[in-house]
Amino acid sequence: MTTYFFDSTYQDTTYGEEAMHLKEFESCQFINCDFTACNFIGVTFIDCTFTNCNFNSTKLNHTALRTVQFNNCKMQDINFAMCDKLIFEIAFSRCNLDFSKFYALKLKETLFKNCSLIAVDFMATDLSEVVFDHCDLYRAEFDKANASKADFRTSYNYTIDPEKTKIKKATFALEGLKGLLYKHNIIVE
Template identity: 70%
Template sequence: MTEYFFDQHYHNIRYGLETLNLKEFESCTFNNCDFSECNLIGVTFMDCQFNNCNFNTSKINHTAFRTVFFNDCQIKEVNFSMSDKLIFEIHFKNCALDFSKFYALKMKGTTFTNSSLVAVDFMATDLTGVQFINCDLYRSEFEKAIANKVDFRSSYNYTIDPSKTKLKKAQFALEGLKGLLYKHGIIVE
């Protein structure tokens, strides 16, 4: 039976391997919590907020993220690809997501603000309307992604092959053009 928690506030908790499994959290706030040892299975987070939390290397399996905000969180090496895909909506601000995976997810309208996205896997992901605001996208992979209407204007260090990524109406700053032309050996100064 699933345990349900509504409008709760959690502070400075270090969660164990299976502590949260088969639980549902709605309108809850997590502050300074550590999820790094978690193997999340069948957990639902709906209208939740995570502030200054550590998710580094946590495992996410069939976990639902429905309108979830991550602020100032460490989320390195996390595979979101196994998340519950029904109403998947997440937003990141001032987060480190290096080496994480979003492979083949539908992430329409997601916002990444002031975040590090080094070597993140966005392959085959639907990024329609995503906003990358002042993000480091060094070595992130966008092959076979749908990046239509994505805002890359203030982000940097990306390399995207327009022949392998759908970019209709995507927005780029003039300084970012070199990230689109790298495979052609064209030098932009």
């Protein structure tokens, strides 16, 4: 049986392994919470905000993220591909998402603002109209992704193969062109 929580604030809380089983949170805020030992199973978050929370290596199995905002969170090595895909809507600001996986998810129009996305797996992901605003995309993987109309203008350290990634009408800054031409050994100055 699912337990329902509405319009609540949780602050400075450390959650244990089974603390997030079969729960639904709507319009809730989580501030300075630690979920590193937590194993999410059958959890739903609707219109929730997480600020200064630690999710490093957390398991998000069958977790629904519906209009969820993450601000200044540590989220390294998270497999978002295991989340419920129905109404999957998320946004990230000042988060560390290094080594996380978004494999084959629909992230259309998602905002990544001032995030570290080092070695993130975006393979086969729908990144259409995604905004990467001042993000570090070093070694992020984009093979078979659809990045049509995505905005990379202020981001850096990306390498994207236009032969393996759809980038029609995506926007890039002139300084970022070397990330599109790397495999051709072309020098851009």
